[in-house]
Amino acid sequence: MxxxxxxxxxxxxxxxxxxxxxxxxxxxxxxxxxxxxxxxxxxxxxxxxxxxxxGFIDCHTHMAQSFIKGPLDDIPITEWLIRLFAIDAKMDEEIYYYATLLGCLESLRFGTTCINEMGDTAHIPEQVRAIADAGIRATYGVSTTDVPENDATPILSIPEALAYHQKVLDTVNAEGKGLIRASVAPAGLPAVSGELAKACKRFADEHGLIYHTHLGEGRQETENVAKAYGLNGEAEALAELGVLDKNVLLAHSIWLSDHEIDLIKEYGAYPVHCPNTNLKISDGIPKIAQMLKKGIPVTIGCDGEASSSNRDMIREARCGAYLQKGVTLDPTVMDASTALKMMTINGAQALGYDDLGLxxxxxxxxxxxxxxxxxxxxxxxxxxxxxxxxxxxxxxxxxxxxxxxxxxxxxxxVGFDEKKIIEKCNDLIDKLNEAVEA
Ligand SMILES: [Zn+2]
Known part of the structure; x- marks a missing residue:
């Protein structure tokens, strides 16, 4: 047509x-x-x-969390993460499909046409099918971990983790309908060993994929990584591991030294600003204004709704702009045009498109x-x-x-009965909440 x-x-x-x-x-x-x-x-x-x-490009999402909006409000990040894993363990295939579908449809409703999804190793085919059925453009990978960040962290061997990344690639190639690209998405260095990070990056480069990870999100976790590596932070560690380059997206990028911001600029990696999450679960405030002044093409992500409660890129961008203006006492930083670029063309470049975002x-x-x-x-x-x-x-x-x-x-x-989807999702959320409370 x-x-x-x-x-x-x-x-x-x-x-x-x-x-x-x-x-x-x-x-x-x-x-x-x-x-x-x-x-x-x-x-x-x-x-x-x-x-x-x-169309807006949301550079960091966890779509299945659209069913976990509310139960994890107002708690500290460590407890938040443990309880998130506990809820996640109760999500069956049908719940995963509809939770991912709901997130994608919300995004479309609010003008997002492309997402960079960090999904879960459970139920990969259902997640891919939901994204494909929604008809949103996506880069899709799954979060892998091999270091116990807390009692709930899933521990995988490196071959097991790579098998999941391979499964993503195979599933996307078979069922992505040309709109979905695969990525490799290890969770972040507090829960990922240097060996796994390097293996993931090798896999990504071999297959021409984006490497999508969390960076410097929790202060304590970042300090732990810095200490373990004898460096100043996670970006220095990624650089030393040989992971940092222009095919890398770094969600949050909060706890970074000035030198690490220079490293991100030098290697051409893309930070993803997720201000609603940063504020709501009190992670901290990233130095986005400083990054923008250095010419780093920062992108924006609504993150998962379990932490941000938001899937609307306009609200996300506004939150980020106001935050940076407030902490720098400078209203010229992250102006409306810059915000719009962060929501569109910067995201397209970060995801490797040269014909998208304008x-x-x-x-x-x-x-x-x-x-x-x-x-x-x-x-x-x-x-x-x-x-x-x-x-x-x-x-x-x-x-x-x-x-x-x-x-x-x-x-x-178009092509969806919104009322039916809402009813179905409400029923499944009730079922999930009951399973968690049981
Ligand atoms: Zn995230």
């Missing part, structure tokens, strides 16, 4: 100006941008007054239309783009295309 989007206000993400134009989508690509376009074989979408933006002829057709005309809180035609970031949220998103396919129209998911 081809689509002709008429009279949309195309956003320039550098200066936040807009220009009314038509956008023709042919197959999975943006074929043409210009005024007065016509195409007889295309379905026409009237986008008069709507903003056209690249609305441009020839690029993959992942784009959204935001309708702010009926929102009392979003009036002011001139400042719509910054208002979307600073006072809007994902509910403003009206239309979503992923790979040229219509996924959301008139603020409703």
């Amino acid at each position: 081809n689509y002709l989007i008429k009279n949309a206000d195309l956003v320039n993400i550098d200066d936040l100006t807009t220009e009314e134009t038509d956008i023709l989508i042919e197959g999975n690509r943006i074929a043409k941008i210009g005024n007065g376009l016509s195409c007889q074989e295309a379905e026409t979408i009237d986008a008069k007054g709507m903003l056209a933006l690249p 609305i441009r002829e020839g690029y993959r057709a992942d784009l959204i239309l935001a309708d702010m005309s009926n929102d009392l809180g979003l009036t002011d035609r001139k400042h719509r783009v910054s208002n979307l970031i600073y006072c809007g949220d994902g509910h403003a998103v009206d239309t979503v295309f992923v790979n040229g396919e219509l996924k959301l129209r008139n603020k409703k998911l």
